[in-house]
Amino acid sequence: MAKLIAMDLKKTVPVTLAFIMGIFGAFAYFYYTKPTADVLANAIVFDGVMGSMAMGISLINISLIHGRNVQRKRKGWFFSLLLLAVMYFGLIIGLGAMKPFIEETGTKVQYYGLFDWGTESIGYFLVNAITNPASTTVFSLLAFYIASAAYRSFRVRGIDSAILLISGSLVLLGQAPIGSVIFGPGIGTLRTWILSVPNMAGSRGCQIGIAIGAIAMSIRVLFGYERKPTLGGMG
Amino acid sequence: MGFVEYASDIGMALIILCAYSFLYKENPFYRIMESLYVGGGVGWGLAYSLFRFNQTLVPFFKDPSSLWWYTIAIFLGFFWYTYWSKKYYFLYRIPLSYGIGLSIGTGLYGSVYSTFIAQVTATFKGAGATPLETFNNILITIGAITAVLFFYFSKEHKGALGFASRIGRYFILIFLGSAFGNTIMGRTGLVISIVSELLKDPQWMMIPLVIAIFMVVELLKRIGYLREFSPTIAQAFEVPAKGETKG
Amino acid sequence: MAVVEEKKVGTWEKLASIDRRWIFLVSFIMIVTPLIYPVKLPIGISPETAAVYNYIENLPKGSVVALSMDFGSYLSENYPQARTVFAHALKAGMKVILMGMWSYGATITSSFMIDEIRDYAERTGITQITSAMATYGENYVNLGYILQAGTGVMQLAEVGFYPLLFPKDNYGNLLETLPFNKFGKHITEFMAADLDLLICFAAGTPGIEVYRNYWWATGRMTHLAIGAVGVSVAGYYPLMDAGIIIGIIPSTRGALEYDQLAGMIGASGQSLGAMDAQSLQHLFIVVLLIIGNVGTIAMSRRRREA
Numbered sequence: 001m002a003k004l005i006a007m008d009l010k011k012t013v014p015v016t017l018a019f020i021m022g023i024f025g026a027f028a029y030f031y032y033t034k035p036t037a038d039v040l041a042n043a044i045v046f047d048g049v050m051g052s053m054a055m056g057i058s059l060i061n062i063s064l065i066h067g068r069n070v071q072r073k074r075k076g077w078f079f080s081l082l083l084l085a086v087m088y089f090g091l092i093i094g095l096g097a098m099k100p101f102i103e104e105t106g107t108k109v110q111y112y113g114l115f116d117w118g119t120e121s122i123g124y125f126l127v128n129a130i131t132n133p134a135s136t137t138v139f140s141l142l143a144f145y146i147a148s149a150a151y152r153s154f155r156v157r158g159i160d161s162a163i164l165l166i167s168g169s170l171v172l173l174g175q176a177p178i179g180s181v182i183f184g185p186g187i188g189t190l191r192t193w194i195l196s197v198p199n200m201a202g203s204r205g206c207q208i209g210i211a212i213g214a215i216a217m218s219i220r221v222l223f224g225y226e227r228k229p230t231l232g233g234m235g
Numbered sequence: 236m237g238f239v240e241y242a243s244d245i246g247m248a249l250i251i252l253c254a255y256s257f258l259y260k261e262n263p264f265y266r267i268m269e270s271l272y273v274g275g276g277v278g279w280g281l282a283y284s285l286f287r288f289n290q291t292l293v294p295f296f297k298d299p300s301s302l303w304w305y306t307i308a309i310f311l312g313f314f315w316y317t318y319w320s321k322k323y324y325f326l327y328r329i330p331l332s333y334g335i336g337l338s339i340g341t342g343l344y345g346s347v348y349s350t351f352i353a354q355v356t357a358t359f360k361g362a363g364a365t366p367l368e369t370f371n372n373i374l375i376t377i378g379a380i381t382a383v384l385f386f387y388f389s390k391e392h393k394g395a396l397g398f399a400s401r402i403g404r405y406f407i408l409i410f411l412g413s414a415f416g417n418t419i420m421g422r423t424g425l426v427i428s429i430v431s432e433l434l435k436d437p438q439w440m441m442i443p444l445v446i447a448i449f450m451v452v453e454l455l456k457r458i459g460y461l462r463e464f465s466p467t468i469a470q471a472f473e474v475p476a477k478g479e480t481k482g
Numbered sequence: 483m484a485v486v487e488e489k490k491v492g493t494w495e496k497l498a499s500i501d502r503r504w505i506f507l508v509s510f511i512m513i514v515t516p517l518i519y520p521v522k523l524p525i526g527i528s529p530e531t532a533a534v535y536n537y538i539e540n541l542p543k544g545s546v547v548a549l550s551m552d553f554g555s556y557l558s559e560n561y562p563q564a565r566t567v568f569a570h571a572l573k574a575g576m577k578v579i580l581m582g583m584w585s586y587g588a589t590i591t592s593s594f595m596i597d598e599i600r601d602y603a604e605r606t607g608i609t610q611i612t613s614a615m616a617t618y619g620e621n622y623v624n625l626g627y628i629l630q631a632g633t634g635v636m637q638l639a640e641v642g643f644y645p646l647l648f649p650k651d652n653y654g655n656l657l658e659t660l661p662f663n664k665f666g667k668h669i670t671e672f673m674a675a676d677l678d679l680l681i682c683f684a685a686g687t688p689g690i691e692v693y694r695n696y697w698w699a700t701g702r703m704t705h706l707a708i709g710a711v712g713v714s715v716a717g718y719y720p721l722m723d724a725g726i727i728i729g730i731i732p733s734t735r736g737a738l739e740y741d742q743l744a745g746m747i748g749a750s751g752q753s754l755g756a757m758d759a760q761s762l763q764h765l766f767i768v769v770l771l772i773i774g775n776v777g778t779i780a781m782s783r784r785r786r787e788a
Contacts, residue, residue, distance in 0.1 A: 014328035018336030025340025029700060040341075041640040046308045047337050048633040048647070049291065050330050053312025055284040058277055060319070078471035079270045086274030094282020121239040126275050127590055129246030133429070134272035136557035137254035140425035143763070144258055146418070147509045148502040151770040155778055163405055165775075167412030169768050175420055175735060177523035178761035188526045193371075195413055200719040201375045202410030204354055205382020205403060207720055211350035218339045218346075230332040232318070258506045283585040287629045293649040338632055345695025349726055353699075357724035375723075414716040417732070421559055421712015423763045424734035426513050427756045428557045434517060 011231060018230045022222040062087065090126055093119045170194060241437065248441035251433055256449075263472045354379075378406040492784065494777040505770070512762040520755030527743060530722060531736045533729030534707045535570070535743040537679060543575035545678035546664045549592075550693070551582035553685035553711075556591045560683040562737035562750035563709035564592075567681055568622075569599050570744040572614040577664060578622040579677070580652075583631040583688045589652055592624050602749060619651075619660035623669065626652030631688035632696070639674040639702035674703040681731075683709035690718070690727065698726050709736070735760065 021043070028040040066080035074080075096119035156162045173179035174191020220226045253268035295305040311333075317326040358379040360372040381403030384396065392400045432438060455461045462475065469476035538547060549568060553560040571578050580596075582588030596615070603611035614621040625648045628634035637647045644657050651657060662669040664676055674697055682690045690708045697703040709731040710718055721727045731740060737750035738757060747754075 010325035014332035018332040021333055021336030022340035025337050026343045029341055029344035044633050044636045045646050047334055048630045049305055049308035050312045051334050051630045052288045054315040055281055059281055075470055076473040079266045083270040083274040086271050087278040090275045090278025091282050094279045124239055125243050128243040130250055130271050131275045132555035133247045133250050134268055136425055136555045137251050137429055140422060140429055143422035143426045144506045144509050147767055148505045150767050151505055151774045154771055156775050160408055163408045164412040167409045168415040171413045171416030172764045172768055176761040176764040177525050177757050178765055195719055197371045197374055198378055198406055198409040199413040199716055200723055201378025202382050202406035203717050204379045204720040207350055208354050208383050209386035215347060218343055222339055229335050232328055232331055280585050283589055287627045290650050294645040342695050345699035348699040349694045353724045354720055417712045417715040419767060421733045423760055424559045427759050430514055430517060
């Protein structure tokens, strides 16, 4: 019996806590009073400190997944090993000093980590040579795939795809200077009109629909009808 | 230019070219770039978060008595890490449910007002100053209403509802077409930034070097080398092992 | 013995089966060529970019403009936007707060931006910017990374900047030691309502929706604008129409438009050749769309006739 109660409490307490915090947060915003606003402010700071403690989860999760790959020598284990090595290296270097090359003028204008280890050069290399260009380049690959898809896949099969194609082409030509050179300044005006009127109407409809869904989902989570978010996927 | 900046520029060029090598075909250099990027990003990002967290604790270190509840928050914050414990897994739900409940509650007002009420109010504008503005306002009203009706699935889309949802679908398709056009602009902008960096000195010197290495490797492959590898290397680098490739 | 008829492969069939890597290569050439040999086609100014520029121009000198650097690398679309707005705000006599909900953008990238704008101002002789940047902490301050995006932004509105969220700035300086103030009110007393404008340079989530939900909707601070990436631009027009944001700076094009408006070509770090590259690439994609569809129609007609 005690075991059953304990098992139930393990699910009930988090759901109840979410309900209390949610109702309190909503009440404090919908009906503003000074005392509730003060308590809310402290609750927000409390959440800020408590939530920040979760920053190590990504490190542990990646270490477990890629550590297993290396341990079991799965296909591509070298890349997992490299990832882990760079991750821990980046963490240690980042905790040292990464100083941008700004002259000190009395007030400190040099970024420093928790420990001043003088590792600024390695940090500079890690950020400028690896993480910054890699992130942008990976996103930019899509530009080439869009060009390829435009040629091989984008087919006008009916009125729907025709509308998509025509509006996309007009916006494309309207926002590039060459559009104005070929078709005159009217194409820019047409592009602005498409974005401000029909595009805006369609986007608004989507956003209202999404908002209604999000509000309904939020209320379901608050009242415990959806338990997965508050029980960490084991509801 | 100092040594560090020079090395960073060369490293940047090599990383960019490794990433773009994926456009030719997936290869170990792209995978190496991927591992460096994810590892460096997570490690460095975590270091920043730790540094920032240390800073937010400064008021607590200054005056622990007035911010005593920070200790409770930090104690509860350790419960996040019970996620991996089979016995104490349930403790992980406490900070999670607190955070989710508070975010939903406080965000509810914002999302109701800004994404719903404000949008619905702005949909009905009435007559404008000019005939074109009036026409635009009518179009916006019709478009927004029919686009919302497109998402109404409690009734079959037949008759008047079917006609309205079809009009709404056309407005949504215009939105998607515009998004397509803007996406191309955005991604092309990224390529332009990358290529602009690549064309600077000394980065541009890596382009002919990498092309030369690539041509040498392809030549070696054609004459029978670098096609197959030992089982250890094949397993480590996910490349074809001896006997796997035909011809 | 059966006679095997050789199937004639038409031009359209050959074009349809072309290796996509040739398309990648031509795309790349379309982008690289104008960067090496720019034509510098004139670009028009869009009303949404002009709205942001005009708003800053009409603010009284000494007003506080906050730039939320919610993106990662200095190679992204948002960086040129942030650069040019930062330069313009300082030139127009505004006080600027840099912060952000993305760790890289708020810390490293913002520090680089400060460096680069200082270099740009010295190179081009814009004395308003050079004098504004003479002492750190006087006319601009880099507060850094907001650790927990949603709760942090809420804190700025409900509790204030200091001492809980930003006891120190990005570089470790105690906020009370910095001279930054708005008409005598020191930054340690700032709430979100003390900002005259916040421009969110958002590459994704968290982004403007956080400020919209916790500042605009609650009435704490209602002057928002956005520097958007291309992917998201189309979805922000309803926000502008509803009065939630005052304007949109769309992608790198918006940054170049802003350069022109502010009369500071090069402040964004982009050249006009960048728009020539955009032009060629856009034209190339439209041509590909047309060829692809014409080819499909021609091939299906041939199949029907056969």
